[in-house]
Amino acid sequence: xxxxxxxxxxxxxxxxxxxxxxxxxxxxxxxxxxxxxxxxxxxxxxxxxxxxxxxxxxxxxxxxxxxxxxxxxxxxxxxxxxxxxxxxxxxxxxxxxxxxxxxxxxxxxxxxxxxxxxxxxxxxxxxxxxxxxxxxxxxxxxxxxxxxxxxxxxxxxxxxxxxxxxxxxxxxxxxxxxxxxxxxxxxxxxxxxxxxxxxxxxxxxxxxxxxxxxxxxxxxxxxxxxxxxxxxxxxxxxxxxxxxxxxxxxxxxxxxxxxxxxxxxxxxxxxxxxxxxxxxxxxxxxxxxxxxxxxxxxxxxxxxxxxxxxxxxxxxxxxxxxxxxxxxxxx
Amino acid sequence: xxxxxxxxxxxxxxxxxxxxxxxxxxxxxxxxxxxxxxxxxxxxxxxxxxxxxxxxxxxxxxxxxxxxxxxxxxxxxxxxxxxxxxxxxxxxxxxxxxxxxxxxxxxxxxxxxxxxxxxxxxxxxxxxxxxxxxxxxxxxxxxxxxxxxxxxxxxxxxxxxxxxxxxxxxxxxx
Numbered sequence: 001x002x003x004x005x006x007x008x009x010x011x012x013x014x015x016x017x018x019x020x021x022x023x024x025x026x027x028x029x030x031x032x033x034x035x036x037x038x039x040x041x042x043x044x045x046x047x048x049x050x051x052x053x054x055x056x057x058x059x060x061x062x063x064x065x066x067x068x069x070x071x072x073x074x075x076x077x078x079x080x081x082x083x084x085x086x087x088x089x090x091x092x093x094x095x096x097x098x099x100x101x102x103x104x105x106x107x108x109x110x111x112x113x114x115x116x117x118x119x120x121x122x123x124x125x126x127x128x129x130x131x132x133x134x135x136x137x138x139x140x141x142x143x144x145x146x147x148x149x150x151x152x153x154x155x156x157x158x159x160x161x162x163x164x165x166x167x168x169x170x171x172x173x174x175x176x177x178x179x180x181x182x183x184x185x186x187x188x189x190x191x192x193x194x195x196x197x198x199x200x201x202x203x204x205x206x207x208x209x210x211x212x213x214x215x216x217x218x219x220x221x222x223x224x225x226x227x228x229x230x231x232x233x234x235x236x237x238x239x240x241x242x243x244x245x246x247x248x249x250x251x252x253x254x255x256x257x258x259x260x261x262x263x264x265x266x267x268x269x270x271x272x273x274x275x276x277x278x279x280x281x282x283x284x285x286x287x288x289x290x291x292x293x294x295x296x297x298x299x300x301x302x303x304x305x306x307x308x309x310x311x312x313x314x315x316x317x318x319x320x321x322x323x324x325x326x327x328x329x330x331x
Numbered sequence: 332x333x334x335x336x337x338x339x340x341x342x343x344x345x346x347x348x349x350x351x352x353x354x355x356x357x358x359x360x361x362x363x364x365x366x367x368x369x370x371x372x373x374x375x376x377x378x379x380x381x382x383x384x385x386x387x388x389x390x391x392x393x394x395x396x397x398x399x400x401x402x403x404x405x406x407x408x409x410x411x412x413x414x415x416x417x418x419x420x421x422x423x424x425x426x427x428x429x430x431x432x433x434x435x436x437x438x439x440x441x442x443x444x445x446x447x448x449x450x451x452x453x454x455x456x457x458x459x460x461x462x463x464x465x466x467x468x469x470x471x472x473x474x475x476x477x478x479x480x481x482x483x484x485x486x487x488x489x490x491x492x493x494x495x496x497x498x499x500x501x502x503x504x505x
Contacts, residue, residue: 012486015362016467017413024414031420042359042427047493049358050438051461052367053351155502204347210440258348270439274347276340309440 011041015048113316117190117205119286120183122310124150124158132160136168136182136245138238145181145287147299151306159212159308162290164301169245176299178291184238185284185312187277194316195279203277204315207231207286209307211260211268216303219264225305226291229273231256231312233281241285253281262305277314286312342382345391346375352392353399356428360403360421363413364464373402400425437500445495453488460485 010027013019019027030037120141121127127143129152137144146166152158160181167174168182194203211227233254234241241248249255256275260268290305353374357367377398378385385394407415416424446454456474459465467485471478 008490009486012489013482014414014416015489016482016485017363018482019414021414024416028417028420031416032423038423038427042424043493043497044489045359045362045424046355046438047442047489047496048362049355050442051457051489051492052358052364053355053439206347256344272348272351274344276344 007037008040008044011037011044015045115314115316117185117312117314119185119310119312122312124160124308127158129158132181135170136242138184138242140184140186140238143181143183146179148179148181157308159306160288162302162305162307164299165290165292165296166299167297173297175295175297177294177296178289179302180287180289181307183286184241185286186282187233187284188282190314191279191282194277197316202317204274204317205231205233205256205277205284206272206274206313206315207256207258207310208270208272208313209288209310210270211262211290212306212308213262213264213266214304214306215264218301218303222292222300222303224261224263224293225302226293227260227262227268227271227305227307228287228289228291229258229271230285230287230289231273231275232285232287233275233278234283234285235280236283238283238285241283253278264303284312286310338382342379346378346395349392349395350375353395356396356425357399357403359428360416360424361406366406366410366413370399370402370406373406374399377402438496441496441499442492444499445492448495449488449491453484453491456481456484457488457492 005023005026007027007030010019010023014024014027027037027041031041032038121143127150129150132148132150133142133144134147135144143160146168147163149161149163150158151161162179162181165176165179167176168180194201207229209229213225231254232249232252234248234251235253236248236251244251254275254277256273258271258273260271262268288307288310290302292300292302350371354367354371357370357374358364361367361370374395378395381398385391403421404418407418407421446457449457456470459470459473460467465473467478467481470476471481474481476484
């Protein structure tokens with residue numbers, strides 16, 4: 001009599017590429033036929049997949065500091081891909097060659113470096129529960145905006161709650177279709193560091209945040225609300241951005257935006273917006289907002305809409321080692 | 332030329348945004364990292380070739396995931412280095428994943444915290460395997476253990492991490 005397989009061990013073996021054809025076939029049959037084993041496989045494989053995330057901080061977290069200082073690096077995670085592990089930017093360079101008149105290939109894979117930039121109170125845990133500064137502050141490293149508050153959950157976690165839509169400039173006739181949270185980040189010292197490095201490197205800023213909506217009386221009137229995160233890059237002072245808002249958006253150096261639409265009881269997962277960090281950018285304005293999706297000048301209460309765990313990262317990729325060779329040069 | 336540059340930049344941005352999610356989904360089906368990245372590259376090539384047919388009113392990620400599924404099948408059909416799951420198993424896993432998109436974000440949210448609870452030795456081992464892309468032979472030599480012991484240790488650490496994450500998810504829901 002043969003013992004039934006230990007499915008958990010077989011799943012683990014498969015994740016490490018240790019199963020043979022027979023074992024993989026046996027596991028496949030169980031995944032199709034047995035919901036429990038399918039669920040076990042998914043949970044284990046999704047953890048394995050998450051462990052491959054190059055942004056994951058494997059080192060123990062250092063104590064975070066509240067600061068209004070220029071953007072600095074909280075930790076650095078380097079990724080050195082093997083020859084086959086070419087980052088997307090290189091793939092794009094390759095494609096540009098393939099689809100043009102030439103052919104391109106990677107001589108060697110570049111080293112990508114991912115760094116976490118400091119967002120003051122990105123987890124909101126260090127802020128006191130209660131209202132957030134109203135209006136549009138031009139100070140670096142603080143949250144401000146339309147009616148917002150820091151709300152504490154029963155487990156002690158604090159997060160940002162969007163209270164109601166408003167007009168951040170205080171214009172009574174201005175639009176009030178969104179509730180915005182703003183924070184300025186000084187990029188000058190980061191820019192100096194980057195300029196001292198590889199002048200041809202490509203730098204990508206990525207903002208990410210989690211949104212969640214729980215039940216509230218407004219849910220019936222607004223079954224779906226929009227939550228956005230933006231990065232705006234400028235080469236001017238925050239005070240000029242505040243004074244010129246929103247017309248100043250015409251002068252933006254780069255912008256990135258990502259949207260999630262949530263119904264009551266939904267969490268968004270991580271919403272990510274990314275843009276190239278242009279060399280002339282000195283200031284990043286990050287914004288989180290919730291909007292009702294219609295033009296209104298009357299503030300709308302937003303019920304229970306939250307944001308948490310705001311992160312900003314910089315991915316740097318050196319000059320791409322791609323060589324281009326003309327195909328059929330005579331034609 | 333400007334249109335071409337604009338298209339190129341737009342594609343780069345969309346791909347950069349979606350790449351981590353696509354790669355994670357591929358890794359669930361094809362757990363080997365080098366294989367998964369190869370599929371990701373093929374997917375990127377296919378996406379660029381078909382980018383003119385992309386409707387910007389639709390989510391890029393959904394459009395791209397269709398291509399990654401096709402490239403995954405093509406990869407399985409042409410490579411015989413490692414044993415893979417059957418077509419039927421892949422289909423049911425993909426269906427299940429599309430039905431619970433928030434599951435992975437729950438894992439991500441708690442993973443960093445659970446990694447912090449590992450012993451220094453275990454964290455070094457899992458970092459070497461996943462982050463530094465070390466193979467088990469290298470890890471066995473540097474940790475003074477057998478290859479079999481390294482596999483077992485990695486599998487045990489993954490189980491511990493899973494238990495930790497699931498406990499935290501339950502506490503969050505309580």
